[in-house]
Amino acid sequence: MDTNHTTSSRALRLLAPVLLVALVGAMTGCSRGRGAEAPAVVPGTTAPAAATPGATSPAGATPAASRPAGSGSAAADTSAAQAALAKAVKDAESANGTAGKDLAAAGSSAEGDPTQ
Amino acid sequence: MSRHLTFARTSAVLLSAGLVLAAAPATGALAATSSAPSVRQSVSCSTNVLSGMKRAVNGAAARRAATLSSLTIKLATRPHLTADHRATLTALYSADGAGISGVNRQVQSDGTCDAIDADAQAIVTDYRVYALLVPQSGLTLAADAGTFGAGSLAATEPALRLAIKVMPAGSSKDRAQLLYDAMAASVSAAQADFEGVGDRVLALMPSDYPGNAGELKSETTEVAAGTKALAAAVSHAQQLAALLG
Numbered sequence A: 001m002d003t004n005h006t007t008s009s010r011a012l013r014l015l016a017p018v019l020l021v022a023l024v025g026a027m028t029g030c031s032r033g034r035g036a037e038a039p040a041v042v043p044g045t046t047a048p049a050a051a052t053p054g055a056t057s058p059a060g061a062t063p064a065a066s067r068p069a070g071s072g073s074a075a076a077d078t079s080a081a082q083a084a085l086a087k088a089v090k091d092a093e094s095a096n097g098t099a100g101k102d103l104a105a106a107g108s109s110a111e112g113d114p115t116q
Numbered sequence B: 001m002s003r004h005l006t007f008a009r010t011s012a013v014l015l016s017a018g019l020v021l022a023a024a025p026a027t028g029a030l031a032a033t034s035s036a037p038s039v040r041q042s043v044s045c046s047t048n049v050l051s052g053m054k055r056a057v058n059g060a061a062a063r064r065a066a067t068l069s070s071l072t073i074k075l076a077t078r079p080h081l082t083a084d085h086r087a088t089l090t091a092l093y094s095a096d097g098a099g100i101s102g103v104n105r106q107v108q109s110d111g112t113c114d115a116i117d118a119d120a121q122a123i124v125t126d127y128r129v130y131a132l133l134v135p136q137s138g139l140t141l142a143a144d145a146g147t148f149g150a151g152s153l154a155a156t157e158p159a160l161r162l163a164i165k166v167m168p169a170g171s172s173k174d175r176a177q178l179l180y181d182a183m184a185a186s187v188s189a190a191q192a193d194f195e196g197v198g199d200r201v202l203a204l205m206p207s208d209y210p211g212n213a214g215e216l217k218s219e220t221t222e223v224a225a226g227t228k229a230l231a232a233a234v235s236h237a238q239q240l241a242a243l244l245g
Helices: A002-037 A061-066 A074-112 B013-023 B047-076 B083-109 B113-125 B129-154 B157-165 B171-194 B197-202 B213-244
Strands: none
Touching (some): A074 B129, A074 B213, B047 B083, B047 B113, B083 B113, B083 B129, B083 B197, B129 B171, B129 B197, B129 B213, B157 B171, B171 B213, B197 B213
């Protein structure tokens, strides 16, 4: 009995630091993991206006797209898509309106004064 | 800009006379002789005619300066222009304004009608503000705005694919897929139409006009097709949004 008790105590003393390190490591790892899962773009935020075409990433698109299908709820996926689409439609409609005006201005000048 | 380094003094007297006559109807003697250079040159260059020509050239330069000012202001209100295109257009407006102003100064110091005739045409031929620069500006602005708009819709495609994927099977899902496919196709078409327009039109030179007018027209057609495709993409996207909602 004494021999067994001594052996168990010695093993416990030897393992204690290892277990402590493992525990701390696991806790740190979990914390990082949660952070990594957080969306890079917060849904509902406005992406900055891009001087370079195509540089804008509509809010919500990245998180939904980067999440494997089935890992989130269907409602969340739909909601993210709706938010992204609503903003993109607004942006595209506005940009196309401007493009139409600029195109008209380009044409009217050339037609009105074709030689100069 | 290099495109303005060549100040060709061709014998386009008729073209120059057109510029003068358009701006100065009071110069009746010129109006009666504007149809043929040979007749035009036979008109005596009285002090009144000389003054009239100078006023007309001054007016032509002022109108172009006003146009350049308008273009500069418009440029500031367009957020989706690429940095390169903005820089190029800004430099063109500045260079053209300085160049036209320089030609006008030269004309105002000219002492003969022939000298004015030779100098004034540069306001038209070296800059082509109305025939080339205004269309170049409009097409570049339009194409860059359209590129931004199409890019905005394209960026939603991954999220839309996922949203459609998690929809329960049925007619709504089928309809959503059809709308998505139509939207994506229209976005791709718009992007293809707008792509490279700004670079190509800004490379056109006044010295090549009217030889490059066909290219200008072709790019105009491209941009028109792009705006049409983008409008279709927006329409599909709106229907898809309603379906998802």
